Amino acid sequence: MIEWSDEDLMIRDAVRDWIEAEVRPNLDALDAGEMPPYDLIRGLYKTFGMDEMARASFHSRLKKERAAASGTGEDGAAEDGAAEAGGGNASMTMLPVIELCKVAPGLVSAMGVSLGLAAGTIMKRGTAEQKERWGLDLLTMEKVGAWAITEPDSGSDAFGGMQATARKVGDEYVINGSKTFITNGPYADTIVFYCKLDDGRDPRDREILTFVLDRGMPGLDQSRPLRKMGLHSSPTGELFLDDVRAGADRLLAAGAGGGRESAKQNFVTERAGVAAMSLGVIEECLKLSVEYAKSRELWGQRIGDFQLIQLKLAKMEVARLNVQNLVFRHVEMQKAGRTPTLAEASAMKLYSAQAASEVAMEAVQLFGGNGYMSEYRVEQLARDAKSFQIYAGTDEIQVTHIARDLLSR
Ligand SMILES: Cc1cc2nc3c(=O)[nH]c(=O)nc-3n(C[C@H](O)[C@H](O)[C@H](O)COP(=O)(O)OP(=O)(O)OC[C@H]3O[C@@H](n4cnc5c(N)ncnc54)[C@H](O)[C@@H]3O)c2cc1C
Numbered sequence: 001m002i003e004w005s006d007e008d009l010m011i012r013d014a015v016r017d018w019i020e021a022e023v024r025p026n027l028d029a030l031d032a033g034e035m036p037p038y039d040l041i042r043g044l045y046k047t048f049g050m051d052e053m054a055r056a057s058f059h060s061r062l063k064k065e066r067a068a069a070s071g072t073g074e075d076g077a078a079e080d081g082a083a084e085a086g087g088g089n090a091s092m093t094m095l096p097v098i099e100l101c102k103v104a105p106g107l108v109s110a111m112g113v114s115l116g117l118a119a120g121t122i123m124k125r126g127t128a129e130q131k132e133r134w135g136l137d138l139l140t141m142e143k144v145g146a147w148a149i150t151e152p153d154s155g156s157d158a159f160g161g162m163q164a165t166a167r168k169v170g171d172e173y174v175i176n177g178s179k180t181f182i183t184n185g186p187y188a189d190t191i192v193f194y195c196k197l198d199d200g201r202d203p204r205d206r207e208i209l210t211f212v213l214d215r216g217m218p219g220l221d222q223s224r225p226l227r228k229m230g231l232h233s234s235p236t237g238e239l240f241l242d243d244v245r246a247g248a249d250r251l252l253a254a255g256a257g258g259g260r261e262s263a264k265q266n267f268v269t270e271r272a273g274v275a276a277m278s279l280g281v282i283e284e285c286l287k288l289s290v291e292y293a294k295s296r297e298l299w300g301q302r303i304g305d306f307q308l309i310q311l312k313l314a315k316m317e318v319a320r321l322n323v324q325n326l327v328f329r330h331v332e333m334q335k336a337g338r339t340p341t342l343a344e345a346s347a348m349k350l351y352s353a354q355a356a357s358e359v360a361m362e363a364v365q366l367f368g369g370n371g372y373m374s375e376y377r378v379e380q381l382a383r384d385a386k387s388f389q390i391y392a393g394t395d396e397i398q399v400t401h402i403a404r405d406l407l408s409r
Pocket of ligand 1: 113147148149150152154155156157180181182183184231236390392393394395396397400
């Protein structure tokens with residue numbers, strides 16, 4: 001794949017028109033954190049029929065899984081894998097991400113965590129009943145999901161330092177602990193919550209359990225949105241659990257490798273997605289920078305004639321080509337049914353996140369004082385893009401994952 005197909009471009013243009021009509025007029029309210037993003041995301045879903053597609057695909061998947069479980073039909077899981085791998089939707093999922101990130105990357109974070117991480121985990125690890133109970137409403141965006149691992153004392157060392165616990169009391173679990181930096185935390189209806197089974201073993205050796213919690217459960221407190229540097233269209237908050245009682249019906253299956261492995265599988269999806277997000281930021285900053293370099297005149301000439309400005313534009317174009325190639329490669333891999341290794345996904349994320357952040361900061365520089373002003377939008381993209389180097393594993397953690405893989409061969 002060296003370029004988007006005509007069909008892809010039609011999708012892109014339709015999404016672009018919708019963003020211009022629905023998102024751009026609300027950008028200031030979103031960036032001020034005054035407007036939660038969820039109604040806009042639901043609007044996107046309804047406009048493009050994504051909610052109905054999600055509903056239809058959910059029911060057909062569950063039907064096949066039930067048939068497979070009762071031995072009366074074909075292997076639903078295998079079929080689903082093939083459908084996902086078929087990549088028919090790869091462009092359809094990437095293009096809205098890229099286009100939204102040109103304007104408000106936080107919308108993609110909020111949507112990605114709810115769908116990819118919260119719903120994704122339930123759909124991978126849940127029983128049919130759990131999928132019906134929580135999965136469908138998340139997949140159609142009727143409800144908002146959060147995915148909670150990070151704690152005040154365990155960020156990069158997510159599992160090792162995890163202190164949230166679940167203690168078995170009779171048929172129930174009693175959960176205690178707190179989480180921080182949780183995307184959608186303040187508004188989430190459904191929370192996929194990671195903690196350790198308190199069974200008297202050394203905390204580092206304890207089993208990781210994954211629960212699905214509902215807003216309003218006694219003992220569960222969801223904070224207000226935290227104030228932060230950027231990504232204001234994605235609310236981030238804290239969760240506090242004080243003796244929250246959860247039945248075994250809320251516990252997701254550990255699956256092969258347990259809760260740790262389940263979370264790691266999500267890292268791959270999330271990291272590959274950051275490349276598409278980065279491409280949106282880079283394309284927008286480059287476009288705005290070229291326009292500005294042609295229109296801003298100093299010393300009787302446009303600033304685009306200065307070689308130092310040309311160097312900035314040239315570096316932005318190099319970044320755009322590289323990140324676009326990573327995204328195209330990812331689409332091709334999806335079509336071929338291949339999942340990137342953790343090292344590949346980490347390399348994609350490391351490079352793309354740094355490129356997006358550097359390009360956006362250089363755009364601010366190219367715009368001079370105007371670049372520092374909100375009206376010109378590049379400062380918002382620079383603040384937003386910085387988050388790409390931190391969440392889903394910091395740059396430094398991507399380095400350790402890539403190196404560990406290289407050294408283990
Ligand atoms: C906007 C945003 C949204 C987020 N959303 C979610 C969410 O929805 N759910 C969730 O669970 N979490 C979420 N997070 C948390 C995010 O995953 C963590 O912030 C991230 O993993 C880093 O953890 P930390 O902040 O505790 O930093 P720390 O782990 O304390 O790291 C501090 C510094 O030490 C470096 N460091 C750590 N370990 C090493 C090492 N081995 N070698 C070298 N350097 C190292 C780090 O790279 C960093 O520079 C979000 C964070 C942000 C900013």
